[in-house]
Amino acid sequence: xxxxxxxxxxxxxxxxxxxxxxxxxxxxxxxxxxxxxxxxxxxxxxxxxxxxxxxxxxxxxxxxxxxxxxxxxxxxxxxxxxxxxxxxxxxxxxxxxxxxxxxxxxxxxxxxxxxxxxxxxxxxxxxxxxxx
Amino acid sequence: xxxxxxxxxxxxxxxxxxxxxxxxxxxxxxxxxxxxxxxxxxxxxxxxxxxxxxxxxxxxxxxxxxxxxxxxxxxxxxxxxxxxxxxxxxxxxxxxxxxxxxxxxxxxxxxxxxxxxxxxxxxxxxxxxxxxxxxxxxxxxxxxxxxxxxxxxxxxxxxxxxxxxxxxxxxxxxxxxxxxxxxxxxxxxxxxxxxxxxxxxxxxxxxxxxxxxxxxxxxxxxxxxxxxxxxxxxxxxxxxxxxxxxxxxxxxxxxxxxxxxxxxxxxxxxxxxxxxxxxxxxxxxxxxxxxxxxxxxxxxxxxxxxxxxxxxxxxxxxxxxxxxxxxxxxxxxxxxxxxxxxxxxxxxxxxxxxxxxxxxxxxxxxxxxxxxxxxxxxxxxxxxxxxxxxxxxxxxxxxxxxxx
Numbered sequence: 005x006x007x008x009x010x011x012x013x014x015x016x017x018x019x020x021x022x023x024x025x026x027x028x029x030x031x032x033x034x035x036x037x038x039x040x041x042x043x044x045x046x047x048x049x050x051x052x053x054x055x056x057x058x059x060x061x062x063x064x065x066x067x068x069x070x071x072x073x074x075x076x077x078x079x080x081x082x083x084x085x086x087x088x089x090x091x092x093x094x095x096x097x098x099x100x101x102x103x104x105x106x107x108x109x110x111x112x113x114x115x116x117x118x119x120x121x122x123x124x125x126x127x128x129x130x131x132x133x134x135x136x
Numbered sequence: 137x138x139x140x141x142x143x144x145x146x147x148x149x150x151x152x153x154x155x156x157x158x159x160x161x162x163x164x165x166x167x168x169x170x171x172x173x174x175x176x177x178x179x180x181x182x183x184x185x186x187x188x189x190x191x192x193x194x195x196x197x198x199x200x201x202x203x204x205x206x207x208x209x210x211x212x213x214x215x216x217x218x219x220x221x222x223x224x225x226x227x228x229x230x231x232x233x234x235x236x237x238x239x240x241x242x243x244x245x246x247x248x249x250x251x252x253x254x255x256x257x258x259x260x261x262x263x264x265x266x267x268x269x270x271x272x273x274x275x276x277x278x279x280x281x282x283x284x285x286x287x288x289x290x291x292x293x294x295x296x297x298x299x300x301x302x303x304x305x306x307x308x309x310x311x312x313x314x315x316x317x318x319x320x321x322x323x324x325x326x327x328x329x330x331x332x333x334x335x336x337x338x339x340x341x342x343x344x345x346x347x348x349x350x351x352x353x354x355x356x357x358x359x360x361x362x363x364x365x366x367x368x369x370x371x372x373x374x375x376x377x378x379x380x381x382x383x384x385x386x387x388x389x390x391x392x393x394x395x396x397x398x399x400x401x402x403x404x405x406x407x408x409x410x411x412x413x414x415x416x417x418x419x420x421x422x423x424x425x426x427x428x429x430x431x432x433x434x435x436x437x438x439x440x441x442x443x444x445x446x447x448x449x450x451x452x453x454x455x456x457x458x459x460x461x462x463x464x465x466x467x468x469x470x471x472x473x474x475x476x477x478x479x480x481x482x483x484x485x486x487x488x489x490x491x492x493x494x495x496x497x498x499x500x501x502x503x504x505x506x507x508x509x510x511x512x513x514x515x516x517x518x519x520x521x522x523x524x525x526x527x528x529x530x531x532x533x534x535x536x537x538x539x540x
Contacts, residue, residue: 021207021208024196024200032434032435032436034434034435035203035432035433062208066209103500123451127447128444128451129447133261133262134443
């Protein structure tokens with residue numbers, strides 16, 4: 005699905021940051037923790053290319069010593085050698101309004117859901133009654 | 137249908153903090169602090185209705201709104217404060233449940249603590265939200281024994297009324313102590329976890345814009361009921377304990393008036409009520425940490441999902457419970473923990489309630505259901521009151537050494 009973002013004029017601070025993200029099934033994915041902007045090819049204003057979310061994006065957003073600490077903890081917990089924040093490319097965004105960001109994709113265990121998967125598999129499903 | 141409001145009020149208003157504070161103040165100040173309970177109840181009704189409306193219409197409970205309005209850093213500060221306070225309150229509530237069981241069984245409360253923690257965890261882990269509401273809402277109604285007792289005790293209604301309507305500081309007490317207890321009573325009525333629980337509970341029950349009438353009924357019946365129970369316990373304490381100059385420092389003394397009025401049966405009702413109220417509060421505080429974290433970070437949360445569908449939520453709830461249990465087992469006095477947590481809570485209140493007021497005025501969220509002038513006027517007045525309370529709370533706590 006095409007996003008119609010380019011048609012909208014909005015203040016990113018007001019409209020996007022800290023909004024709730026839902027996937028195509030309406031399940032919560034996370035929050036818009038940060039945004040990725042790239043320079044436009046034609047030398048125009050920067051273009052919004054992706055939503056960043058998860059602890060790796062949250063840390064820098066916090067800023068200061070606390071943000072740095074948050075980031076380094078998040079980095080340690082990631083299995084990959086060169087961890088980057090979870091990216092949701094903007095062409096996966098189906099709609100945006102004041103209240104929420106809806107994606108056109110679904111995917112239970114991908115990207116931002118790693119912590120969810122880990123707590124589910126390692127803790128919750130091992131406790132009696134956690135499976136059903 | 138009314139159970140969410142009643143459960144929220146039984147566990148939120150009449151938790152261990154309120155039981156003890158109203159018992160203590162009744163015995164020390166007569167009912168001259170009734171105004172503080174009335175103010176707190178009004179504040180809770182105003183903001184409970186607003187938060188309930190934002191939840192029902194926009195499907196956004198408290199900590200969604202907190203993060204959206206306060207941003208990442210202030211939101212996080214608020215989240216940390218709210219979770220720390222809930223954990224402290226949880227410690228006190230687990231202690232309170234165990235103390236009620238000690239009163240009923242003569243077995244030391246410390247032995248009850250692990251069992252209580254297991255019970256609370258079982259309720260948060262498996263019990264359906266609706267059953268939880270009904271069971272504890274109904275059991276908590278046993279506290280009405282304090283209202284009935286007032287009619288069987290040699291109550292001088294004229295004296296009570298004049299003490300309530302002409303507040304004055306008794307000669308034996310100082311002004312700072314009087315206002316310290318006033319702040320504690322207001323703080324116990326408007327504890328932040330209560331509004332977090334109420335709004336998340338609305339989503340658990342599947343509120344939509346059509347549920348506004350049901351939500352308002354819950355607010356208008358539940359919270360005032362909590363206020364009345366608080367006042368009844370205070371009045372009983374004033375009628376029975378003040379003439380005897382009992383220095384209330386234990387849950388048992390709070391239940392004494394019911395025993396004086398109705399003997400063993402009265403005491404049994406009081407104990408069942410204490411148990412239900414503190415148990416409900418323990419479940420509320422534990423769940424509300426999970427609710428607030430889940431809402432702040434955008435996780436899937438809630439008891440309507442199976443544990444495997446909201447695993448982070450359940451891990452947070454379980455972690456908080458373990459922390460609270462460990463803290464009670466250090467043999468720290470649950471009643472002191474309560475008083476401190478209520479007063480610190482009072483200091484953190486405006487940060488939770490301001491975003492609700494702002495969002496309740498946002499037409500993108502609420503459409504035609506935004507605040508009218510009346511709700512806004514009340515909301516601003518209550519917020520000003522909270523601001524005063526939050527500024528004086530900590531200085532009074534230190535100055536009066538927690539009301540001694």
